[in-house]
Amino acid sequence: MRTTNENSDSADGLTTVRSRGGGISVTCTSTGLPVAIRLEPAQCRRDPDGLAADILALCRFAGITAGVRRRAALTQQGVPDETLSLLGLPSRADLVASEERLDAAGARR
Numbered sequence: 001m002r003t004t005n006e007n008s009d010s011a012d013g014l015t016t017v018r019s020r021g022g023g024i025s026v027t028c029t030s031t032g033l034p035v036a037i038r039l040e041p042a043q044c045r046r047d048p049d050g051l052a053a054d055i056l057a058l059c060r061f062a063g064i065t066a067g068v069r070r071r072a073a074l075t076q077q078g079v080p081d082e083t084l085s086l087l088g089l090p091s092r093a094d095l096v097a098s099e100e101r102l103d104a105a106g107a108r109r
């Protein structure tokens with residue numbers, strides 16, 4: 001599953017990601033809680049379990065993306081790495097690993 005970020009730096013901490021084909025779009029908080037989900041009509045004809053799995057994977061990815069952005073912002077503000085580690089914010093490596101998992105899972109559309 002390949003994703004695209006629509007809101008690269010949202011002031012409210014929300015992150016929107018889309019599936020490879022753009023048929024699924026989710027907007028989530030930095031913890032991965034969805035606040036908006038958009039589906040193209042073709043997605044509604046898919047197997048519900050597969051659709052749910054893709055939506056959940058996108059929510060997780062959006063949460064990690066937002067966490068990485070938060071880490072970068074705090075780093076720019078001078079917060080030490082030790083403190084960032086204690087906060088449990090994901091790293092760039094976590095983001096790359098998450099995207100690889102999405103791709104390996106193979107988005108349906």
